[in-house]
Amino acid sequence: MVQREALLKDAKPGDRLKIKKDEETYEGVLMPIHRFSGEDIITLKLDNGYNVGIKADKNTEVELIRKSEEEAKRKEKKIDIDESKSTISILGTGGTIASYVEYRTGAVHPAQTADDLLFSNPEIAERCRPKVEVLFSKLSEEMRPEDWVTIADRVIELFQEGSEGVIISHGTDTMGYTAAALSFLLEGLSKPVVLVGSQRSSDRPSSDAHLNLLAAVEMAKSDHPGVYVVMHESMSDKKCAVHKGTKVRKMHTSRRDAFESINDEPVGFVDPETGEVDIEERPKKGEDENIKRKGSMEEKVSLLYANPGLTEEDIKHARSKEGIVIAGTGLGHMPTDLIPALEEIIDEGLPVVMTSQCLYGTVNGHVYSAGRELKEAGVIFAGDMLPETAMVKLMWALTLDEDVEKVMKQNIAGEYTERRIR
Amino acid sequence: MSVQKDYDELGLKVGLEIHQQLDTKKLFCGCPSDMVEEEDRTVLRNLRPTESELGEVDKAALMEAQKGLKFRYQAPEGSSCLVELDEEPPAGPDEEALDLALTMALFMNAEIMDEIHFMRKIVIDGSNTTGFQRTGLIAMNGTLEVNGKEIGIPTMCLEEDAARSIEEKDGEKVFRLDRLGIPLVEIATDPDISSPEEAKEVAQNIGALFRSTKSVKRGIGSIREDLNVSIEEGARVEMKGVQELDMLPEYVEKEVDRQIKLLEIKEILEERNAEIVDKIYDVTEEFEGCESGIIQGSLNKGNGVYAVKLKGFDGQLRGDEGEALLGPELADYAKKTGVAGIFHSDELPKFGITDKEVKVVKKKLEIEEKDAFALVTESEENSRDALRKVIERAEMALKGVPEETRQAQPDGTSSFLRPLSGEARMYPETDIPPKQVERERLKRLDEELPERPEEKIERFQKEYGLNEQQSEQLFKKGYDVLFERLVERYGSPSVITNTFLHTYPDLKKEGYELENINEEDLERMFKRFDAGEFAKEGIPDLLQEVAEGRSVKEALKSAGLETVSEEDIREEVIDLIEDRSDFVEEREMGAVGPLMGVLMKELKGKADGEKISKILREEIQKRI
Numbered sequence A: 001m002v003q004r005e006a007l008l009k010d011a012k013p014g015d016r017l018k019i020k021k022d023e024e025t026y027e028g029v030l031m032p033i034h035r036f037s038g039e040d041i042i043t044l045k046l047d048n049g050y051n052v053g054i055k056a057d058k059n060t061e062v063e064l065i066r067k068s069e070e071e072a073k074r075k076e077k078k079i080d081i082d083e084s085k086s087t088i089s090i091l092g093t094g095g096t097i098a099s100y101v102e103y104r105t106g107a108v109h110p111a112q113t114a115d116d117l118l119f120s121n122p123e124i125a126e127r128c129r130p131k132v133e134v135l136f137s138k139l140s141e142e143m144r145p146e147d148w149v150t151i152a153d154r155v156i157e158l159f160q161e162g163s164e165g166v167i168i169s170h171g172t173d174t175m176g177y178t179a180a181a182l183s184f185l186l187e188g189l190s191k192p193v194v195l196v197g198s199q200r201s202s203d204r205p206s207s208d209a210h211l212n213l214l215a216a217v218e219m220a221k222s223d224h225p226g227v228y229v230v231m232h233e234s235m236s237d238k239k240c241a242v243h244k245g246t247k248v249r250k251m252h253t254s255r256r257d258a259f260e261s262i263n264d265e266p267v268g269f270v271d272p273e274t275g276e277v278d279i280e281e282r283p284k285k286g287e288d289e290n291i292k293r294k295g296s297m298e299e300k301v302s303l304l305y306a307n308p309g310l311t312e313e314d315i316k317h318a319r320s321k322e323g324i325v326i327a328g329t330g331l332g333h334m335p336t337d338l339i340p341a342l343e344e345i346i347d348e349g350l351p352v353v354m355t356s357q358c359l360y361g362t363v364n365g366h367v368y369s370a371g372r373e374l375k376e377a378g379v380i381f382a383g384d385m386l387p388e389t390a391m392v393k394l395m396w397a398l399t400l401d402e403d404v405e406k407v408m409k410q411n412i413a414g415e416y417t418e419r420r421i422r
Numbered sequence B: 001m002s003v004q005k006d007y008d009e010l011g012l013k014v015g016l017e018i019h020q021q022l023d024t025k026k027l028f029c030g031c032p033s034d035m036v037e038e039e040d041r042t043v044l045r046n047l048r049p050t051e052s053e054l055g056e057v058d059k060a061a062l063m064e065a066q067k068g069l070k071f072r073y074q075a076p077e078g079s080s081c082l083v084e085l086d087e088e089p090p091a092g093p094d095e096e097a098l099d100l101a102l103t104m105a106l107f108m109n110a111e112i113m114d115e116i117h118f119m120r121k122i123v124i125d126g127s128n129t130t131g132f133q134r135t136g137l138i139a140m141n142g143t144l145e146v147n148g149k150e151i152g153i154p155t156m157c158l159e160e161d162a163a164r165s166i167e168e169k170d171g172e173k174v175f176r177l178d179r180l181g182i183p184l185v186e187i188a189t190d191p192d193i194s195s196p197e198e199a200k201e202v203a204q205n206i207g208a209l210f211r212s213t214k215s216v217k218r219g220i221g222s223i224r225e226d227l228n229v230s231i232e233e234g235a236r237v238e239m240k241g242v243q244e245l246d247m248l249p250e251y252v253e254k255e256v257d258r259q260i261k262l263l264e265i266k267e268i269l270e271e272r273n274a275e276i277v278d279k280i281y282d283v284t285e286e287f288e289g290c291e292s293g294i295i296q297g298s299l300n301k302g303n304g305v306y307a308v309k310l311k312g313f314d315g316q317l318r319g320d321e322g323e324a325l326l327g328p329e330l331a332d333y334a335k336k337t338g339v340a341g342i343f344h345s346d347e348l349p350k351f352g353i354t355d356k357e358v359k360v361v362k363k364k365l366e367i368e369e370k371d372a373f374a375l376v377t378e379s380e381e382n383s384r385d386a387l388r389k390v391i392e393r394a395e396m397a398l399k400g401v402p403e404e405t406r407q408a409q410p411d412g413t414s415s416f417l418r419p420l421s422g423e424a425r426m427y428p429e430t431d432i433p434p435k436q437v438e439r440e441r442l443k444r445l446d447e448e449l450p451e452r453p454e455e456k457i458e459r460f461q462k463e464y465g466l467n468e469q470q471s472e473q474l475f476k477k478g479y480d481v482l483f484e485r486l487v488e489r490y491g492s493p494s495v496i497t498n499t500f501l502h503t504y505p506d507l508k509k510e511g512y513e514l515e516n517i518n519e520e521d522l523e524r525m526f527k528r529f530d531a532g533e534f535a536k537e538g539i540p541d542l543l544q545e546v547a548e549g550r551s552v553k554e555a556l557k558s559a560g561l562e563t564v565s566e567e568d569i570r571e572e573v574i575d576l577i578e579d580r581s582d583f584v585e586e587r588e589m590g591a592v593g594p595l596m597g598v599l600m601k602e603l604k605g606k607a608d609g610e611k612i613s614k615i616l617r618e619e620i621q622k623r624i
């Protein structure tokens, strides 16, 4: 142990080293310690481009050849902006929609500035007058409900400043949650808000980021008001599907076409190559810029996953919250012996909303007795609303000065579909 | 001019890069490494060059991207999954494949890395769905002894094979994903090889080492060689995709010829003070009413005709005897922009372009005696792109041989593929954690190390009674493993040796496709042979039939080799003796020899010579 640290002393990643071990000599640039490397492994980038791991032991000698060179500055590249085109705001929140690789160290840098983003996607400037800003740089899984509110406020300002559409680049894991949140928070929206991300990070030649981004630009330029997620329609780099913010869900861990509209069809499709936006006419909510934020987000809502091993303990844990959403089994059920505990909580004033972990189809509290019991206990049955959307909506409803049950049952942002054909 | 060249004098340096497919599961997913016929579902993709730290894309990468191609991937479900489709992160690496790579490193006494880091090597020609090839450096500084000469093995890598190119149509390049991800061991040699023949010997040796592990793929395309060739005044040229080992010397020779020719041209151009005129002329008007079908067709599509002047290049594009000089080199570069080709002054008038047009072009371009020109007919934009490439390549001609990557063609020549991509753009494959190579693993592999080639060659002589040359030939030609398996099951080592070392080359010479004879065919054939169903003399005829696509059973029938029973032979013998009774009476046992000749002809291959002889003797004995 600590052979490596002793040998490397004050050598820093980027320094050129010569390592002698037994009969062999290796020369190259010192790489940062890899998180999954073995004990005492020194990683060197050889001149042939390969990284190799050399185990430091008592027969190993390290010689510093040259200290790290200053990192090469990226070339300035001017992107011509056509002032006559419609202004589309691109709001960065994180994810890997734009990044570049520093081959010297192998580090992948996310786009930190507007220039970074335009630099790797110069075609955007051919299609609109982009206004790019980075709001924050968070991984999808770091996103909190309060961030949704921050995003909503900034979106409102951008529209007030004259944007024709707003694109939000977002990590994909929780993009559906943010889309649902914005759908409820933004009131009086008369223009498109488009969330976009990538399933293959943009440092790869095969990234889906570029195509998704171009499709998002086209969607943002259209005059369809609402909050949407725009991502690959299939595994091909061809069309992107436009999903309604309240009906969209990430349904695959890794595929490009992971996002699907559940209990609903996609709103439409965009061909990023031709710029064609194929969408059925959607109602405009108003011509004026009377967009404002309605409500906020109450973080204290829990999402319970019903299952045969669920105990009273689990229910009681949720007591400290302000509301509960249950992803029930089947038509919206849970173990019946837990219903009394649930009833107690409801009586204390906590709203409890029932959705289905089947995702497809609607809950129904009348078909079986378990459902009837739950209904009698005061559980709010949320139709075909997605469990995650129901959770976000409940967080929002709790901040309104209105009857929560009434709000939950009202179709506000297309979270309920009247008829299902699949 | 097939004068024996003095390769030492020319300063020939050849290095090899050998890629061998392993017969394991795929390297980074659980898919079987089988090639299939199905196209199955297809997916359409684009690849974009990523930017480096300087905001510039790799020169070679950019050139591919310029072609604006789309890639269609056929993804057969039996031999590809979401990993090959770039829809799921890779797993692995496959432990068995890693064992094999490490075994090769042990064979070559190479220094094995303590920890292997897989990298992403940028490749955006579509052959990888990801836009990069995953590759890991396994070992360095090995050596290989070939004919008493030590050849350096600087690097050994374990990497994934690329997707299989199927066709190019409607602006789409079509690939099949069955091959993508098959493990490859890449072995690079130092440029220590100094003659064309030696290149083959080294490749044969490495191939033999691979086969001794018994877990490598066999057959066409399973081992591929890249070559690095340079001569003293020339330049390093990388040649990709040599599939036939026997042709290695020819590729080296032809590349040396090419470099010599380019150097001669360089001298001529220097003498003439040739120079590059960076100007593209629109000569569309000059071609109005031109009778050339190609030109007319193009003009009708609304295209134009464009030209560049090549000052001092006259006679250097194509030789007096029609031999190709710089012309194809310029055309290769132009074609990379998507045009079908170029016309140049050394080949005109031709293709319906008359002297009249040549004259007006010459006038417009102010062509003097020693000047040449090149034409392209396409849309203005495409033509200009193509001619810029022509100018670029012509400029290189002034300096001699450009460093480039070339594609090996089946006829032994090569064509320009792309500029030599400098240092490979590589960055870590973050989806695969570094792989530690434990000492225990190396110890185990060392103990299980397969028999080394030289040991095997010696053993074959002892065990099977072969001579040294036979034993070595079997090995070099790659029949050793199969040979041993067949002998173990069916005996007859000398017959089997003969089949591989004599019958096979004879059949090949006669134009039979040996690829059609698979291992199962040989198994079936020697099984029947072992059972005495036919004689060894029948083997060549039988294999001819099999090479033509028949099964062994059918072949036996159509080669007339169906078994002749002892009774049948006896009948034949008796018939013959009766026929020649005078002769038999006169010569008694002396008749055996001549009659044997007749019988062998009649029963050719249908029965064993010894058996016939025995019966013949018995029957004659009865008569005297």
Ligand SMILES: [Zn+2]
Pocket: B026, B029, B030, B031, B079, B080, B081, B082, B083, B084, B181
């Ligand atoms: Zn697979």
